[in-house]
Amino acid sequence: xxxxxxxxxFRVLKTGQSMTLLCAQDMNHxxxxxYRQDPGMGLRLIHYSVGEGTTAKGEVPDGYxxxxxxxxNFLLGLESAAPSQTSVYFCASSQNPPSYNEQFFGPGTRLxxx
Amino acid sequence: RKExxxxxxxxxxxxxxxxxxxxxxxxxxxxSFFWYRQDCRKEPKLLMSVYSSGNExxxxxxxxxxxxxxxxxxxRDSKLSDSATYLCALSGGYNKLIFGAGTRxxxxx
Numbered sequence: 001x002x003x004x005x006x007x008x009x010f011r012v013l014k015t016g017q018s019m020t021l022l023c024a025q026d027m028n029h030x031x032x033x034x035y036r037q038d039p040g041m042g043l044r045l046i047h048y049s050v051g052e053g054t055t056a057k058g059e060v061p062d063g064y065x066x067x068x069x070x071x072x073n074f075l076l077g078l079e080s081a082a083p084s085q086t087s088v089y090f091c092a093s094s095q096n097p098p099s100y101n102e103q104f105f106g107p108g109t110r111l112x113x114x
Numbered sequence: 115r116k117e118x119x120x121x122x123x124x125x126x127x128x129x130x131x132x133x134x135x136x137x138x139x140x141x142x143x144x145x146s147f148f149w150y151r152q153d154c155r156k157e158p159k160l161l162m163s164v165y166s167s168g169n170e171x172x173x174x175x176x177x178x179x180x181x182x183x184x185x186x187x188x189x190r191d192s193k194l195s196d197s198a199t200y201l202c203a204l205s206g207g208y209n210k211l212i213f214g215a216g217t218r219x220x221x222x223x
Contacts, residue, residue: 031209040122042201042213043158050208058210090157094209103211105157 002026004106006091012112013081021076021109023091031094032074033058033103034066036087043090049074081113117141120202120214127221131192135217137202138184146205147185149176151198152216158201161187192221 007022023032030051035043035058045058049068063085065077074093078085089109095101120137127133139147147164162169164176164185175188185202199216206212 033210035213040215042118042215043211044213045210048208048210056208059212092211101209102160103209105159107157108155 004091004093004104006089006106006109008109009107010110012114013078014114015082017081018077018079019081019111020078021089021091021111023074023076023093023106024072025074025091025093025104026072027093027095027104028071029093029104030071030096031101032068033092033094034064034074034076035090035092036060037090037108038087046076046089081111083113085111086113087111116214117212118202118204118214120217122215122217124218124220127192127219129192129194129221129223131221132188132190133192133219134186134188135200135202135219136184136186137214137217138182139204140183141204142180142183144204144206147176147178148203148205148211149174149185149187150201150203150213152201153198158213161200189219192219194221194223197221 004025033048034046047066052071091106092103094103149161150158151161152158168177173190177186201216202214203211
């Protein structure tokens with residue numbers, strides 16, 4: 001049981017390049033989330049999904065797209081990377097509400113955009 | 115005003131000390147509150163949920179003060195292994211978490 005995994009762990013992009021970050025979970029969780037963490041700002045929600053085939057915007061969605069074609073995978077895409085997207089990206093998953101269920105985080109992807 | 119605010123620290127304390135962190139929130143309708151621990155360059159992990167009646171887990175005690183809109187975390191008998199960043203969070207719809215920027219704790223011998 002690997003929990004939540006993220007691919008890749010590190011990446012360096014040039015401005016304007018595109019890439020996709022992959023998040024996979026093996027806990028059969030319905031809900032998945034993408035956050036970014038910048039120094040002094042905590043984690044901020046980019047997009048989230050409440051089930052296969054669904055996505056919704058979070059606090060900072062601009063410049064990102066997501067897809068949830070399979071329940072276990074949640075992809076985060078950057079179509080045209082900008083230096084402002086240099087950050088650490090965390091994926092997380094949780095079971096369904098109504099009661100709160102703990103979010104389990106992946107190990108993160110460190111992205112640098114030059 | 116940020117929705118969740120924390121003192122960034124660092125709090126430098128000796129082993130065995132008691133240390134407390136507060137976290138204030140602006141949305142009085144918030145229902146669920148949490149403390150996460152994050153080690154350097156690692157992912158956050160749930161430390162404890164914060165209930166209205168307060169809760170305790172070993173050396174850790176969490177309290178919620180709805181009237182003043184803050185939550186607190188008390189760590190007794192600090193260990194070197196407690197050195198980390200402590201993030202407070204509140205839950206919005208769909209289990210979405212809103213995080214504070216974190217408080218850094220450094221426990222020294």
